[in-house]
Amino acid sequence: MAAMAVLVAFFVAAALAAAGDGDAALVEHTFVVSQVKLNRLCNDTLVTVVNGQFPGPTIELNEGDSVAVHVINKSPHGITIHWHGVKMQLNCWADGAAMITQCPIQPNKNFTYRFDVVGQEGTLWWHAHVGSLRASVHGALIIRPRSGASSYPFDKPDKEIPIVIGEWWEMDLGHLEKNLRNGYMFDLPRAATINGKPGDLYNCSGTVKDNNVVNVEHGKSYLLRIVNAGLESEYYLKIAGHKFTVVAADANYVKPYTTDVIAIAPGETIDALLVADAHPAGRYYMVVKANQPPKPAIQFPLIISRGVVQYSECPGKEEHDTTSSIMVPEMPDRHDSDTSFYFHGNLTSLQPHPLLRPVPANVHEHLFYALDSGNLCPHGESSCINHLGPMINNVSFRLPATTPLLQAHYHGNMSSISTLRELPDRAPRMFNFTKMRKPTSRATSVRRLRYNATVEIVFQSPVLADTYANPMHLHGQDMFVLAQGLGRYDAEKDVATYNLVDPPVRNTVLVPLFGWAVVRFVTKNPGVWFLHCHFENHSSGGMAVAFVVENGPTLDSTLPPPPEDLPSCYNYNSRVAYE
Ligand SMILES: *[C@@H]1O[C@H](CO)[C@@H](O)[C@H](O)[C@H]1NC(C)=O
Ligand SMILES: *[C@@H]1O[C@H](CO)[C@@H](O)[C@H](O)[C@H]1NC(C)=O
Ligand SMILES: *[C@@H]1O[C@H](CO)[C@@H](O)[C@H](O)[C@H]1NC(C)=O
Ligand SMILES: *[C@@H]1O[C@H](CO)[C@@H](O)[C@H](O)[C@H]1NC(C)=O
Ligand SMILES: *[C@@H]1O[C@H](CO)[C@@H](O)[C@H](O)[C@H]1NC(C)=O
Ligand SMILES: *[C@@H]1O[C@H](CO)[C@@H](O)[C@H](O)[C@H]1NC(C)=O
Ligand SMILES: *[C@@H]1O[C@H](CO)[C@@H](O)[C@H](O)[C@H]1NC(C)=O
Ligand SMILES: *[C@@H]1O[C@H](CO)[C@@H](O)[C@H](O)[C@H]1NC(C)=O
Ligand SMILES: *[C@@H]1O[C@H](CO)[C@@H](O)[C@H](O)[C@H]1NC(C)=O
Ligand SMILES: [Cu+2]
Numbered sequence: 001m002a003a004m005a006v007l008v009a010f011f012v013a014a015a016l017a018a019a020g021d022g023d024a025a026l027v028e029h030t031f032v033v034s035q036v037k038l039n040r041l042c043n044d045t046l047v048t049v050v051n052g053q054f055p056g057p058t059i060e061l062n063e064g065d066s067v068a069v070h071v072i073n074k075s076p077h078g079i080t081i082h083w084h085g086v087k088m089q090l091n092c093w094a095d096g097a098a099m100i101t102q103c104p105i106q107p108n109k110n111f112t113y114r115f116d117v118v119g120q121e122g123t124l125w126w127h128a129h130v131g132s133l134r135a136s137v138h139g140a141l142i143i144r145p146r147s148g149a150s151s152y153p154f155d156k157p158d159k160e161i162p163i164v165i166g167e168w169w170e171m172d173l174g175h176l177e178k179n180l181r182n183g184y185m186f187d188l189p190r191a192a193t194i195n196g197k198p199g200d201l202y203n204c205s206g207t208v209k210d211n212n213v214v215n216v217e218h219g220k221s222y223l224l225r226i227v228n229a230g231l232e233s234e235y236y237l238k239i240a241g242h243k244f245t246v247v248a249a250d251a252n253y254v255k256p257y258t259t260d261v262i263a264i265a266p267g268e269t270i271d272a273l274l275v276a277d278a279h280p281a282g283r284y285y286m287v288v289k290a291n292q293p294p295k296p297a298i299q300f301p302l303i304i305s306r307g308v309v310q311y312s313e314c315p316g317k318e319e320h321d322t323t324s325s326i327m328v329p330e331m332p333d334r335h336d337s338d339t340s341f342y343f344h345g346n347l348t349s350l351q352p353h354p355l356l357r358p359v360p361a362n363v364h365e366h367l368f369y370a371l372d373s374g375n376l377c378p379h380g381e382s383s384c385i386n387h388l389g390p391m392i393n394n395v396s397f398r399l400p401a402t403t404p405l406l407q408a409h410y411h412g413n414m415s416s417i418s419t420l421r422e423l424p425d426r427a428p429r430m431f432n433f434t435k436m437r438k439p440t441s442r443a444t445s446v447r448r449l450r451y452n453a454t455v456e457i458v459f460q461s462p463v464l465a466d467t468y469a470n471p472m473h474l475h476g477q478d479m480f481v482l483a484q485g486l487g488r489y490d491a492e493k494d495v496a497t498y499n500l501v502d503p504p505v506r507n508t509v510l511v512p513l514f515g516w517a518v519v520r521f522v523t524k525n526p527g528v529w530f531l532h533c534h535f536e537n538h539s540s541g542g543m544a545v546a547f548v549v550e551n552g553p554t555l556d557s558t559l560p561p562p563p564e565d566l567p568s569c570y571n572y573n574s575r576v577a578y579e
Contacts, residue, residue: 036052241282
């Protein structure tokens with residue numbers, strides 16, 4: 001009897017260990033960053049990548065695991081890696097935002113990022129956060145439930161497939177960055193890519209063999225883990241003859257939402273189930289197509305790419321390599337912004353779920369952030385060549401030149417940053433959004449926030465004809481997206497539309513074209529957290545602000561000291577590091 005009891009106790013303990021904290025693992029990767037020649041579109045192009053791969057390696061882990069990534073910089077650029085969407089509780093030093101949380105890792109130096117992934121499940125990603133290098137330095141980060149795929153809040157898929165949407169740049173990314181920071185915004189990628197492949201719409205790919213292929217079996221289900229790692233475009237994604245069920249966004253579960261089109265802006269991620277229920281003798285294109293604002297906004301050439309969904313039962317699939325037999329999905333028009341608006345508006349969080357918190361009720365800080373582009377010409381004239389200054393509340397953000405903000409904050413000498421300015425909580429005399437390119441100025445804009453404050457931000461995109469949407473990404477915490485709307489935000493009527501029950505929880509909120517969005521979050525994570533548009537042309541130009549979150553009253557609400565080997569800024573030269 002006693003032996004039996006001991007045995008039972010042993011099994012219970014073993015089961016608990018398997019399901020609980022004892023199970024947390026250390027997931028280790030080595031990232032060698034270097035320049036390699038990759039052949040795309042008939043052309044060898046020198047690109048900066050991780051481990052020779054575009055996109056870079058996928059990091060897979062279980063919720064609760066610890067991660068160590070050894071970054072060895074063999075490239076000529078200063079490098080940082082940002083773990084996009086990872087909350088980094090009490091670990092702001094590992095956030096990887098250049099000159100916000102750390103100086104870049106110099107060429108021929110190395111640094112190990114160490115962090116835990118806690119209380120999040122789904123798809124996130126990692127990317128360089130210095131200059132425009134994220135165009136080619138990025139990859140997926142997949143977080144499964146600690147007790148395995150059986151505890152997904154949806155039917156366990158037969159297979160999981162990362163879909164990383166990217167853009168192929170032939171121009172040197174250092175040059176691109178220089179142009180963007182100088183207010184020149186008209187460089188374009190040569191192609192969109194799906195898992196690194198431009199696909200058969202481009203010459204010199206031209207054959208189906210060069211497409212990204214998703215192999216499926218009839219009747220099985222697949223979890224697509226979709227990342228938009230592109231710099232400049234929101235994409236519509238469709239697969240001919242198939243539908244999706246969206247189950248998560250930015251590593252937060254959503255109520256299953258069935259749709260035949262996915263809208264995904266830079267910085268966003270979507271987990272969607274795909275059931276292979278079409279005729280298995282057919283072949284089906286997966287298409288990603290960039291949208292863009294209509295005229296009079298400047299019109300760019302269409303950016304589009306496609307891959308193929310291939311059934312294992314399809315007869316003779318290897319032999320005939322022709323495109324004509326493949327079914328093409330009907331895509332939204334490139335100027336269609338409604339499809340994106342409705343897609344985002346239809347997402348609600350999967351409340352109640354143990355990983356989802358209730359919406360905080362009492363707001364302590366009300367911020368109104370007007371997103372716009374101003375004029376940086378010395379005298380406000382529009383004739384100087386480099387003049388566009390993307391901005392928030394009439395300040396175009398610039399990075400500090402020598403000391404990262406977090407380091408200055410930690411040492412209590414933030415005032416030593418000569419370009420520092422406190423960002424006003426609202427636009428000066430309520431911007432009249434009907435007249436573009438007003439004069440603006442540059443500063444390292446920050447907003448101080450006390451610990452445990454509930455912050456509400458109304459983001460307002462311009463409501464002009466010549467304008468754009470803005471995917472605003474917050475580091476270090478997720479936001480409840482309470483509402484979105486078109487036109488100018490009007491508290492009188494719009495507060496009544498807030499979803500305080502099951503709003504989607506995201507690290508990137510797409511502020512619609514000609515519209516606004518409202519978010520709420522609680523400052524539970526001391527440190528300096530960047531908030532910026534994830535269109536590279538806007539973020540490099542200055543549509544950004546840094547939140548400085550103070551320590552709380554206890555040890556477990558206090559930012560620990562930096563890791564001893566944090567890259568040194570000694571002799572740091574921003575020109576070399578960024579270009
Ligand atoms: C090949 O790439 C280089 C830059 O790497 C670019 O200047 C050139 O125009 C490209 N050539 C073609 C044919 O696309
Ligand atoms: C990282 O750099 C240190 C010295 O800065 C060196 O001792 C170590 O071997 C390097 N590690 C790797 C993996 O290159
Ligand atoms: C591909 O090349 C053909 C012939 O050279 C040309 O007519 C066509 O416009 C090209 N297509 C693309 C997408 O560049
Ligand atoms: C920045 O990129 C977005 C998305 O492609 C585009 O709509 C916008 O016109 C660009 N902004 C500027 C100022 O060129
Ligand atoms: C959901 O999408 C449908 C059409 O796709 C649209 O009519 C509806 O307004 C959307 N709902 C929200 C809340 O955006
Ligand atoms: C801020 O203070 C720290 C510690 O006193 C010092 O090492 C650092 O040089 C100072 N930075 C600036 C920009 O004054
Ligand atoms: C904004 O400016 C336009 C034209 O300059 C003017 O017609 C309109 O009345 C202004 N609106 C507000 C709210 O000031
Ligand atoms: C925006 O900032 C610029 C430069 O400081 C200033 O000249 C302009 O008056 C400001 N605009 C408003 C609406 O306050
Ligand atoms: C944070 O604030 C809430 C009320 O807004 C309070 O209930 C809670 O105890 C606070 N937590 C801490 C750690 O200060
Ligand atoms: Cu980011």
